[in-house]
Amino acid sequence: MSFTPQRLLRAASLAVLLTAAPALGALAQDAAAPVDPTAVVATVGNETITEGDLGFAAEDMAQELSQMPPEERRAFLVRILIDMKVMSAAARDAGMDQTEIFAQRRDYLEERALRRAYFAEAIAASVTNEAIQAEYDAFVEQFEPVEEVRASHILVESQEEANSLKAELDGGADFATLAREHSIDPGAANGGDLGFFGRGMMVQPFEEAAFALDEGAISAPVQSQFGWHIIRLDEKRQSAPPAFEQVAPQIQNQLLMRTFTEKVDELMAGVEVTIEDADLKARFDAQEAAENAAAGQ
Numbered sequence: 575m576s577f578t579p580q581r582l583l584r585a586a587s588l589a590v591l592l593t594a595a596p597a598l599g600a601l602a603q604d605a606a607a608p609v610d611p612t613a614v615v616a617t618v619g620n621e622t623i624t625e626g627d628l629g630f631a632a633e634d635m636a637q638e639l640s641q642m643p644p645e646e647r648r649a650f651l652v653r654i655l656i657d658m659k660v661m662s663a664a665a666r667d668a669g670m671d672q673t674e675i676f677a678q679r680r681d682y683l684e685e686r687a688l689r690r691a692y693f694a695e696a697i698a699a700s701v702t703n704e705a706i707q708a709e710y711d712a713f714v715e716q717f718e719p720v721e722e723v724r725a726s727h728i729l730v731e732s733q734e735e736a737n738s739l740k741a742e743l744d745g746g747a748d749f750a751t752l753a754r755e756h757s758i759d760p761g762a763a764n765g766g767d768l769g770f771f772g773r774g775m776m777v778q779p780f781e782e783a784a785f786a787l788d789e790g791a792i793s794a795p796v797q798s799q800f801g802w803h804i805i806r807l808d809e810k811r812q813s814a815p816p817a818f819e820q821v822a823p824q825i826q827n828q829l830l831m832r833t834f835t836e837k838v839d840e841l842m843a844g845v846e847v848t849i850e851d852a853d854l855k856a857r858f859d860a861q862e863a864a865e866n867a868a869a870g871q
């Protein structure tokens with residue numbers, strides 16, 4: 575996919591749009607039933623604050639809400655909206671709503687709101703559960719299993735200690751117990767269990783020794799840059815695709831990014847953009863070049 579100047583920092587643009595979702599979701603979870611956006615929450619003089627107003631405020635205050643306990647969020651937003659009502663009334667009384675800068679700000683806020691509405695209705699709404707499932711099914715169909723092993727190890731600093739421990743194991747000592755007592759690896763508390771891993775995930779000498787073992791076998795001491803390992807192979811298997819629930823959020827984000835990019839590219843087709851300031855244009859072009867390089871374009 576080709577990059578145009580208008581695609582600069584597209585991912586960052588999408589991230590801004592997505593910031594509203596956690597806050598709105600958090601507010602919805604606080605409610606015991608579906609929320610009526612026209613329901614009055616509070617009255618400030620002759621003005622009302624509605625559930626819809628709380629939702630709009632949540633979009634703007636997403637970062638603050640994410641750091642706040644759920645039970646505190648509605649009260650926080652009500653306080654913000656009360657302040658907004660009394661301060662906006664004071665601004666109108668002072669004629670601030672008649673200035674040119676206010677008109678510019680109002681136009682900006684209107685376009686921001688329309689952008690969010692377009693994203694929600696024309697882009698995000700198309701990333702349905704069915705679309706996510708179809709993307710997952712295609713991934714599973716193309717998935718190629720690879721060999722994985724589950725191993726445990728005991729890591730010590732010297733070959734002499736490793737040989738001594740191997741002799742104890744050959745004599746019937748419990749592997750997990752020796753790992754907890756002697757291994758300097760952080761996983762020693764788990765009896766040295768490393769879980770499942772595939773090729774390319776461990777240092778080469780360790781990997782070669784582990785994959786060469788039969789299930790239940792214990793290796794001779796193996797040296798790596800970390801020290802001396804004694805490895806027990808616990809299980810071999812062929813890898814399987816992750817469960818749908820595990821990868822659904824990642825697939826959803828990928829579909830959102832793809833749909834967002836395609837839609838904005840479509841909207842930008844034939845649109846000419848001119849940046850008047852030469853220094854700003856140079857920085858803009860430099861950012862675009864860096865993004866294109868990172869994307870391999």
